[in-house]
Amino acid sequence: MAISGTWFELAAGDYRAVVSDVGAGLVGLRRGERVITPAWDAAALPPMSSGAVLLPWPNRLRGGHYSFAGTEQQLPLSEPKQHNASHGLVRWERFAIEQASAAELVASLDLVPQSGYPFELAIEIRYALSAETGLAVTTVVHNTGESAAPFGLGFHPYFDLGGHDLDHAQIDIPVGEMFQTDEHQIPTGRVPVAGTPYQLSPRRALGTLRLDHGFTALSGSRATIEVAGAVTELWWSEQFGYLQVFTPPLERFKTTAIAIEPMTCAANAFNSGDGLIELAAGSTWTAAWGVSAR
Numbered sequence: 326m327a328i329s330g331t332w333f334e335l336a337a338g339d340y341r342a343v344v345s346d347v348g349a350g351l352v353g354l355r356r357g358e359r360v361i362t363p364a365w366d367a368a369a370l371p372p373m374s375s376g377a378v379l380l381p382w383p384n385r386l387r388g389g390h391y392s393f394a395g396t397e398q399q400l401p402l403s404e405p406k407q408h409n410a411s412h413g414l415v416r417w418e419r420f421a422i423e424q425a426s427a428a429e430l431v432a433s434l435d436l437v438p439q440s441g442y443p444f445e446l447a448i449e450i451r452y453a454l455s456a457e458t459g460l461a462v463t464t465v466v467h468n469t470g471e472s473a474a475p476f477g478l479g480f481h482p483y484f485d486l487g488g489h490d491l492d493h494a495q496i497d498i499p500v501g502e503m504f505q506t507d508e509h510q511i512p513t514g515r516v517p518v519a520g521t522p523y524q525l526s527p528r529r530a531l532g533t534l535r536l537d538h539g540f541t542a543l544s545g546s547r548a549t550i551e552v553a554g555a556v557t558e559l560w561w562s563e564q565f566g567y568l569q570v571f572t573p574p575l576e577r578f579k580t581t582a583i584a585i586e587p588m589t590c591a592a593n594a595f596n597s598g599d600g601l602i603e604l605a606a607g608s609t610w611t612a613a614w615g616v617s618a619r
Contacts, residue, residue, distance in 0.1 A: 337428040338456025348416040349432040349450045351376035356618045360485040374481045383479025384592035385409040391595035400441035428454045445470035459617030468604040477590035486581040495551040498525035501542030561587040564612035
């Protein structure tokens with residue numbers, strides 16, 4: 326078995342996808358010869374959270390510390406240089422593969438109570454390919470515990486630019502506000518993007534702008550990237566009210582790409598409450614996102 330888990334291949338029409346049982350992450354997505362999301366070597370760990378499922382929180386949590394229902398909690402610091410707990414708890418968990426067919430895979434995980442997160446969630450992630458519409462990813466979260474549980478969800482897809490320079494990418498990402506952050510990349514406030522370099526819609530060239538920023542006040546549910554006539558479209562359901570947009574440095578990611586990460590909450594939501602979901606005991610929650618290419 327490869328270091329990054331057992332990989333499962335899906336196919337529909339000329340779309341091909343690979344999903345790992347470790348973290349239920351998206352290893353790669355192609356349409357014909359075109360790379361939509363870049364894969365990595367099976368003998369390596371996914372670079373810079375590529376394709377990761379971010380749950381029960383996306384992005385960063387200051388000091389790994391929060392209080393919920395009157396109880397203080399402390400999580401391990403998975404980003405020690407920034408003194409943060411980052412990107413949740415399921416990235417390195419092996420999901421059970423409940424169903425695998427030619428074009429669909431269902432992975433499940435019981436997230437057990439643990440130090441810093443004493444809550445019980447049953448998680449199901451369904452990857453489905455369609456020859457007409459591409460990839461759809463549906464997440465179902467069920468609170469199997471006896472008390473309410475705080476959580477947020479995010480995904481970390483990178484969109485490949487086919488070797489073209491970032492400057493030449495045309496983007497349309499319907500964001501209205503950007504989070505200001507401190508030295509630990511924790512939000513300190515919001516500012517409107519209209520009239521600033523961070524206004525990412527209507528369609529514009531990325532140019533020299535480089536990003537690792539959180540956004541909200543979304544005015545739509547679709548984003549597009551176009552380079553050299555190839556268009557990638559990302560869509561998300563209404564539960565995803567936040568986006569992180571990231572342009573990774575080439576020396577660390579090995580290919581030109583843009584990450585557009587749909588999230589249900591802001592960074593540090595366990596402390597700020599900004600978009601935090603409080604799932605009642607016995608309740609179920611569902612959200613979806615997807616990608617197509619033309």
